[in-house]
Amino acid sequence: MGSEEYLLDNRAAEAGGRFDALSVIFDPVTFRHVDALGIAPGWRCWEVGAGGPSVPDGLAARVGSTGQVVATDIEIGWLADRVGAGVEVARHDVVRDAPPGDGFDLVHARLVLLHVPEREKALRRMAAALRPGGWLLVEDYDISLQTMICPDAHGPDQLLANKVKDGFRSLLSERGVDAEFGRRLPRLLRQVGLLDVSADAYFPLAMPAVGALERANIVQVRDGLVGRGFVTDTEVDAYLALIGAGRLDLATGPLVSAAGRSG
Template sequence: MAEDHGYLLDNRQREAGERFAAIAELFDSWTTAHLDRLGLTAGQHCWEVGAGGPGIPSALAERVGPAGRVLATDLDVSWLTGPAAPEGVEVRRHDVTQDPLPAEQFDLVHARLLLVHLPDRAAVLERLATAVRPGGLLVIEDADPALQPLACPDESGPAQLLANRVRRAFRARLAERGADLAFGRTLPRLLRGAGLTEVAAEAFFPVTSPACRALEAATVRQLREQLTGPDLTAADLDLHLANLAGAELDVTTAPLITCWGRRG
């Protein structure tokens, strides 16, 4: 089947806000702990690439203070404007695959769950590395669905088996849209190839939580038409959503690989 490189999870849909909220609950504390540990401090200039929702831009602005600068960019900035706009953050529509890079260089360039969806992801990573000032940091966080492909690693019954069928269909749709399901593990090599030093990486793997169920449910609702087919009926998806509405189904996410490197 020919690949369709359009983004599968359209941020203009209502469920995108639910997904952003669940992703923030799952991963924001992990992300900010790494940025704090790596030395994010007052007065620094930061670029949040493919920001999506306001959580991380707001956290960056709190840390760099009025003497610093935070630029948040995305193809769709609707979740970064209006009443929910993060305070102290410059928001700009930007296509990182095509548009010129910002004129300045940054102390920190950060992207989370962005590059895995791009067909030219390695080239984009190299471009982002050039936006880091000497001594600054590039921090890339991306999923690796192939590293742990199941929604329910504990396949203890029909609900868990159904969840894994739905996850397989989701992964197939991602692959059709050009996502690299094994991208996360390649980040250390790619950062070194972009000329960065002091490269290191860690993985976060939430086994189960209410936020995991919320993220799964929002994703299924958003992609209902794309997931329905000969092997997965509308009734199957209704049952899966009903199972997610309870507290008994332990669903997880793909491991999130956090990788960082310093520009010499």
């Protein structure tokens, strides 16, 4: 996936705020799963589409000096200067490029594959990069399971928020995002030959970091929202003011975390 196809380009000024918010919201979920898989010193890990530094750094702390963490992305300019010394950063296209190593004990991707048009091909490449007994952990939204930014839509402010979010979802759909990808992950992991597949879903609601994430996203795609006629500039300004005032109980789509083991 080239950056021109990605609605939330990592080169934009808002990327740092988005990565910080995603870390606060989802790192506890990610590392609950990583730790349950038994990560230990000496493991070799590949973080696919790393974006920010928090997950690669957390993996590096767990595998220690005898392990390896490779963090890859299409665009690495933002990441390369921020990860710790225990992380190797490489520019990489998960669909087109060979895996960046000789086999991994853990391959992880969070909020990556739903944006990749050839997502099932990428999933096969990631599974093929596992060593025997290695684990693939994929975490992605299922946007269609919960479409509203304000599930408790009890007044005009919440209805405005949901209107803006509807426009945002339309922009994502135009870029080929799979709004139902999360629910398919267990089946897809089995189809690529993985064993002991399991999954769960996490649904954050009324967390301040969700507001920070939403603000970063909407500021970044504002021109697209207004230009396509989904909302007006006045409505965007009103929505951003509501977020800043902390007057909305905001949610994300459920994050499905699915893991499977190589035989």
